[in-house]
Amino acid sequence: xxxxxxxxxxxVTQMGQEVILRCVPISNxxxxxxxxxxxxxxxEFLVSFYNNEISEKSEIFDDQFSVERPDGSxxxxxxxxxxxxxxxxxxxxxxxxxxxxxxxxxxxxxxLTVT
Amino acid sequence: xxxxxQNSPSLSVQEGRISILNCDYTNSMFDYFLWYKxxxxxxxxxxxxxxxxxxxxxxxxxxxxxxxxxKHLSLHIVPSQPGDSAVYFCAASAPSGNxxxxxxxxxLTVKx
Numbered sequence: 666x667x668x669x670x671x672x673x674x675x676x677v678t679q680m681g682q683e684v685i686l687r688c689v690p691i692s693n694x695x696x697x698x699x700x701x702x703x704x705x706x707x708x709e710f711l712v713s714f715y716n717n718e719i720s721e722k723s724e725i726f727d728d729q730f731s732v733e734r735p736d737g738s739x740x741x742x743x744x745x746x747x748x749x750x751x752x753x754x755x756x757x758x759x760x761x762x763x764x765x766x767x768x769x770x771x772x773x774x775x776x777l778t779v780t
Numbered sequence: 781x782x783x784x785x786q787n788s789p790s791l792s793v794q795e796g797r798i799s800i801l802n803c804d805y806t807n808s809m810f811d812y813f814l815w816y817k818x819x820x821x822x823x824x825x826x827x828x829x830x831x832x833x834x835x836x837x838x839x840x841x842x843x844x845x846x847x848x849x850x851k852h853l854s855l856h857i858v859p860s861q862p863g864d865s866a867v868y869f870c871a872a873s874a875p876s877g878n879x880x881x882x883x884x885x886x887x888l889t890v891k892x
Contacts, residue, residue, distance in 0.1 A: 671823075696878070698879070698880075707869075707882050707885060708824065708871075710879040710882075713878045713879055715878070720878045721878040721879050756823050758823075768826040769826070769880055770826065771816075771823030773821065774821075774823050
């Protein structure tokens with residue numbers, strides 16, 4: 666059973682629309698991450714989240730992106746105004762410990778298609 | 781961002797033989813290295829890790845070797861099985877950061 670459940674598995678949206686991708690960890694984890702993989706390319710770090718705030722973000726994670734844990738369980742990634750180049754697989758990952766001390770456990774991803 | 785590089789996009793081996801997947805890194809601050817395996821339509825699954833204080837870590841058929849001076853690590857799978865066919869990602873993290881950097885992946889095909 667995966668440590669993380671992601672919904673939806675596939676999201677199709679029109680350019681300029683807002684999307685929210687959801688992640689629900691099964692057990693208690695302290696660290697949360699979003700990664701993305703554009704088709705055929707590498708898995709890219711977007712953002713890490715700890716203690717209800719962003720701990721680190723990449724250059725990809727611009728003002729169009731935001732993350733939150735609205736109810737203490739769901740961890741969401743919001744893209745305010747989607748662009749064609751946002752089409753990718755988005756993976757949520759969790760870890761009980763800080764990166765460098767334990768592996769990340771990934772969900773099965775949400776395939777986002779922006780048309 | 782090319783801090784972690786996997787220069788071979790694909791590798792094909794015969795069942796029962798050894799598979800060797802390679803990974804190079806440029807950031808000398810990296811001290812924790814991992815290999816992930818990914819099947820289509822699934823997220824990456826953790827396979828094996830190694831910290832920089834070691835040069836080898838073994839788990840069943842999987843062994844990871846770390847050469848810090850060359851900034852190189854490799855994953856050996858022996859014997860290879862058809863079920864090992866997947867994309868393998870090398871990843872690394874530094875103590876100062878709170879992210880993990882991935883290579884581009886190597887698609888391994890194990891032929892029966």
